[in-house]
């Protein structure tokens with residue numbers, strides 16, 4: 146099961162400023178999901194690890210570029 150982090154948790158883990166993490170999310174440098182534009186970000190722990198190590202996460206490596214993916218609203222069950 147994947148662990149999901151908030152922007153604040155991701156910033157703490159990456160030892161970066163939350164604003165830096167948010168900018169990385171908005172630019173697509175860091176892979177994350179947002180329920181709505183301007184809403185709260187959710188970052189997978191393995192995606193954050195990839196970001197810290199300066200490599201694309203498995204999703205990016207597969208060419209998935211879209212960062213704003215509604216995690217609610219789609220059939221999740």
Ligand SMILES: [Zn+2]
Pocket residue numbers: 176177189192202203204205
């Ligand atoms: Zn990813």
